[in-house]
Amino acid sequence: MQKPIIIIGAGLAGWSSAREFRKLDKTTPVLLITADSGDFYAKPSLSNAFAQKRGPAQLVTTPAASMAQSQHVTLQAHTRVTAIDIASQTVHTSAGDYHYARLVLATGAQPIRIPMAGDAASEVLSVNSWQDFSVFHERLTAAKDALEVNDARKHVVIMGAGLIGCEFANDLISSGFVVSVVDPSSNPIAALLPVGLGGQLREALANQGVDWHFGTTVQAVDHQSGRSGGLEVRLANGQTLLADVVLSAIGLRADLSLAQAAGLLCERGMVVDVSLQTSAANVYALGDAAQYAGGRTMPYVMPIMHAAKALAATLAGRPTRVHFPLMPVAIKTPALPLVVAPAAAGTVGQWLQSEPGVWLFTDETQAVKGFALSGAHTSRRVELAKQVV
Ligand SMILES: Cc1cc2nc3c(=O)[nH]c(=O)nc-3n(C[C@H](O)[C@H](O)[C@H](O)COP(=O)(O)OP(=O)(O)OC[C@H]3O[C@@H](n4cnc5c(N)ncnc54)[C@H](O)[C@@H]3O)c2cc1C
Structure with a gap:
């Protein structure tokens, strides 16, 4: 056979x-x-399902x-x-x-898990599969404890302000959840975006209600006393946030x-x-x-x-080499739509804003090696891709 x-x-x-x-x-x-x-x-x-009112089955x-x-x-x-x-x-x-x-x-x-203190550390969720999303969705749509009288909305604390963390933040804030994001850096999606553009995304999401906590990390997650299902998230800067769900979006390995x-x-x-x-x-x-x-x-x-x-x-018997062209990534943050085409790893250069909504990453010879677009300019990805050498 x-x-x-x-x-x-x-x-x-x-x-x-x-x-x-x-x-x-x-x-x-x-x-x-x-x-x-x-x-x-x-x-x-998975990271824009709530706004589209799609559950696991859909x-x-x-x-x-x-x-x-x-x-x-x-x-x-x-x-x-x-x-x-x-x-x-x-x-x-x-x-x-x-x-x-x-x-x-x-x-x-698989999602990277970092060691955390607290009696509810094992309840921190990650979403990297349909099964993960089903658990996350269930936790966010289950009825809230009647003891909680101050705010009927569920509160999600997101660990990580990278691409996935920001997409979830945008999806959840626009779907009626209270959202806090905790990240040790000073701006969202710091690994991919120029600082100025990261600042614009930070502002756009803050305007929608996202509560940012930059320059710090989550140290411990404990059960909240007196409210079943409630969590207390302790940050390294001494602050404490209350949460119904903690979502870790700190990367994959x-x-x-x-x-x-x-x-x-x-x-x-x-x-x-x-x-x-x-x-x-x-x-x-x-x-x-x-x-x-x-x-x-x-x-x-x-x-x-x-x-x-x-x-x-x-x-199929035809040995073939893979060729990867420049592949811009669309970031699903409707508060500020973004497209980024990062330069190849290790490229030395700098980001410059060439016009509002258009950022170019150029090397020491001024050759364009990558770009980032925001808002209405995201439709120009094909035009910009032609400038990259
Ligand atoms: C929330 C989220 C949003 C994203 N949004 C975007 C986006 O907008 N644009 C974009 O370009 N990319 C996006 N990505 C990234 C993109 O979705 C992934 O790069 C891609 O789906 C990975 O596919 P994969 O098949 O390599 O891995 P996976 O989807 O992780 O599949 C791995 C498979 O292997 C199986 N498996 C693993 N180990 C074993 C084993 N030992 N035995 C048997 N089976 C095993 C698993 O069950 C699974 O079926 C997103 C990722 C996430 C998490």
Whole structure:
């Protein structure tokens, strides 16, 4: 019997790899193994679902069985891969062992958790999957304790003012929640945005009611005495915030234990070459789990689309190098819509505002290496992308 291509993971990277491969090869068996249900949802919609009044059920766009049928894929859902044996080309799972001809690792990344004091530290949530969102949604939509008389609105404390933290802050504030954001830096999305533009986002969200706490961190989360479900969030600067839910959005990191145990080269992700092959023959990786050539991790949708297309061609017998064009990221903060195309990691240069709503990142030769757009100017991303050299 022909050994299958095995894909591990049913996120955007896993399903996109299956779909692109099927466009080129209708017959080679494909087995997709995933720890979750395999239902398809667009992960970016998790951070603007409340404003669109979409709950977990509305976020699943295609049930797993329909995905498997349309891609002509055998789906092994609710199954965790526990080990990979490179020499015998076998994956060991909670449901038995499977042999592969080629293996695709699309296992994503997991929320970073920092140690915190307090008797409710384990109740801090993160949202990086449909399942996580379901818990978060349930906690925010469950009836509020009748003892709480001062404010019927639920209060969410968000740890982290990065891209995901700011998207949730905007979504929740515009959906009637009280929102506080805590971050050790001095501006939102400091890793991607010029300081001036970060300041504008800070002001736009403050105007909608977001309560910022910059230059400090969450030290402890405790149960609030006298109110069931209420939390007390202690900050390093001595302040205390009351909350119904604490959401940690401080970043993601690939869980590399499986790959490392299999002997695959790993750094910040599974290291892949320009053909998306890991350090082992016939084993490939893409998506949030991968570290691409040049040492780049790119935890966004567009890189996955490009990687899945190139990988499909390679798997179909046409070795293909992946090419990543400039891929601007739209930040879902309607209070101040933003598009950012960061310069490649390590590029030395500076941000300059060339006109209202347009920022250019230029190197020492004045060459444009990246840009950021705000408000109505976000529609100019194609025009600006042409200026980047
Ligand atoms: C809230 C939020 C909003 C976002 N918004 C945007 C946006 O607007 N634009 C943008 O470009 N990007 C956005 N992103 C990033 C983008 O969604 C991700 O880069 C992308 O979805 C990652 O897909 P993935 O398939 O690599 O990983 P994942 O979606 O994490 O999938 C990993 C899969 O692997 C499975 N798995 C893991 N380990 C095992 C195992 N051992 N055995 C079996 N199965 C396993 C999991 O069950 C899962 O099915 C957002 C991310 C988040 C969290």
